[in-house]
Each structure stands twice: as C-alpha cells, then as structure tokens.
Amino acid sequence: MSGSSPQDRGAQGRLDFLIGALAVAGALLSVFWMIPAQIAPTADAGQLSPRFFPTLTATVVGLFGLAMMIRNRAWALRRVPHAGPRLLRETLAWTVWATATLLLLTYAGFIVTGALSCFAAMLLAGQRRHLLLCALGSILLAVAIQQLSWHAFYIQLP
Known part of the structure; x- marks a missing residue:
C-alpha cells in the first residue's frame, strides 16, 4: 500500500489481523472437530491416514493466519476510521x-x-x-x- 495514509494502513492492518484470527479459528475448528468427526482413521498400519492432507491443509492455513496476526498485531486494538x-x-x-x-x-x-x-x-x-x-x-x-x-x-x- 505505497502512497496511502497511515489511517488507511490502520484499517487494512486491522482487517488483516481479523482475517488472520478467523483463519486460525477455522483451522482449529477443522483440526480438532470437523476432520475427526467426518474422516475415519485408517485401520492398516503403514498407510497414510485419510486425515493427513486435510489436517496438513488446515495446519498450513492456521500458520499463515497466525503469521498475519503477528504481522498486524500493532493495529489490532487501535481505533481507526472505517466505512461501516x-x-x-x-x-x-x-x-x-x-x-x-x-x-x-x-x-x-x-x-x-x-x-x-x-x-x-x-x-x-x-x-x-x-x-x-x-x-x-x-x-x-x-x-x-x-x-x-x-x-x-x-x-x-x-
């Protein structure tokens, strides 16, 4: 966002923080509730579990969401003007x-x-x-x- 005012960056920073928080919440919900409730673990030893790739995907989404939260933590609680x-x-x-x-x-x-x-x-x-x-x-x-x-x-x- 080059050339934008600090207030504009504040609104974008808060939005990025909230999007990261939502991604982390969705990833946690998926890993601990949705995936175990919908996908049965494999019974055979040595096979890749059907839960592996959905869990991996949710974990990656959660880590990126956490990175967005950390990157924009300064804007999380600031009051900024918005177009409500x-x-x-x-x-x-x-x-x-x-x-x-x-x-x-x-x-x-x-x-x-x-x-x-x-x-x-x-x-x-x-x-x-x-x-x-x-x-x-x-x-x-x-x-x-x-x-x-x-x-x-x-x-x-x-």
Missing part, C-alpha cells in the same frame, strides 16, 4: 444476490440462473463498463459449464 455503512450495504447486497441465486436455481434452471448470477456478481463487484460484453460472457460461461458437466461428467444440471 458502505460495508453493511455491500454485505446486504451480496446476501440478497446469494439468496436470489439459490432460489432462482430451483425455479429457472442452471443456465438462466448462472448467467443472471454471474452478470449480477460482475455488477456488484464494480464492473460498470462494457455491460454488453459482461452479459455475453455470463451467458457463454453458464452454457460452457453446463456443456462441460454434461459431456465430461455425464451430470445433468437442473
């Missing part, structure tokens, strides 16, 4: 988008829902130029995913 109302509006918009996508998938099918959902996500992400190309790309992406899943995996999407 804007973030709340964006979160609400993405929640409405996700709910509408799930409901529309039930009634309209994959191609229509995929195209509309992809286009709406582009708009929510800030793409305001080349709307015609975005719409065309959304339609082509949905059709391509449907065709790939049908021909490669023999899966009929709704």
